[in-house]
Amino acid sequence: MSANIIDRRRINGPQRSVEPIYPKQPTSTSSAGRPDGRAQNAVRPIFVKTGPLSPQASSAACPSGSAYYEQGKIRISCAIYGPRQGRKSNARMGAFDCDFKYAPFSCSWKRSHMRTSDEKEIALMLEQAISPAIRLEAYPKASIDAFVTVIESDGKAATISAAINCISAALVDAGIELYDSVAACSVALSGSQWIYDCTQEEEDKAECSLMMARMPSADEVTYLLQHGKTSPAQTEQAIQASAGVCTQVYAVICHYLQASLEQ
């Protein structure tokens, strides 16, 4: 898309670039094993740090809350501004707005500096997944804004679920009243088996992927996204599996949140 358009405002890199030569990755010999050696139902290790964007020098325009989230190679940062004056200003309930952006270097191909329709669609998904968890009636006329930046991405469904987890942690850090934190996970169908938390490589080979965002304490699913075609029985199987994984992810996020308070 941007091959013919020269960006005159920035110092451009070379138009053509070549990947560096990496050392050979040890590939698993058996076809049943996953490339990174994980079990079929293993989620990548998660790390969460809240408050990395806290005010240090000046408190001018600093976010109310922030979080940095890692899951395997996925790295996402989120800043929450609010509650502040909303633009739409409905008197009854507050509004939750989300802005999602892939950093240009986050995927294995160069992404555009401008927000593409893909990113706008994901931003709407994040709003729909997170809004039910926020006590918006406690913030009439106010607006809570989330700004998500994907620093490194690895698997689209996995990145979106990681973004949801990151926003949850940032909202808790901001002190926004929630019904519950939202935990999300993704599964993909490869052959006849559902494998959990796929990397980009595994997702490219899978026929179908399903992402679920869930509030475990209320036992409510806030968002369900499926790409690809399955039978109803297979989808049901995936939903059952994801619900369990979401609870595990939720426990990990809560553990980090509790640790952040005890500092």
Place this chain on the structure above:
Amino acid sequence: MSSQATVAITPGRRLGLTQEYEAGTGTYVRNGIIYSSILGSKGIKEAEGSGNPTMFVERSNAKFAIPNIGSEVLARVVRINPRAASVAIMMVGSTPCQEDFQGVVRVQDIRATEKDLVQMINSFRPGDIIRAEVISLGDQRSYYLATTKNEHGVVFAQSAAGNTMVPISWEEMQDPKTGDVEKRKCAKAF
């Protein structure tokens, strides 16, 4: 709340039943059970009188506030016209707002008595800091504020010469250096 082994409570945790406790700040009620809504430490406040004790969750670091009906706010006057004064709400009670909220004080809400004789130019000027009460969530852009109470009104103002003025009555402030008297609707100093 002394140094007991406080386990941090994350949002969505069950704290108690509404039969035994009242829901305090940082909690919400669903199906007769009190859940936490923020990250913090649990606390129980003893009941005053015959009611149930209150269960609450509190957090030590700053939480940003939004104005609600009846809350007392501190605002800075931005613009005035004969009908209303536009203000930027900076603090609600003793908590700051993350970003200034827009508010409006209509000329009929400045004083409690003789509302038709009030003149904006003798009540507020741009740059004054006022203490007011939120009377309405207002329209799409602003909250509606009122300074009808004695303790509401101008708390800080600078004279035309640029010096901080001292209130000398409910409707006048004086510049201590030049001796000039300017008219404002002053808040009763405590």
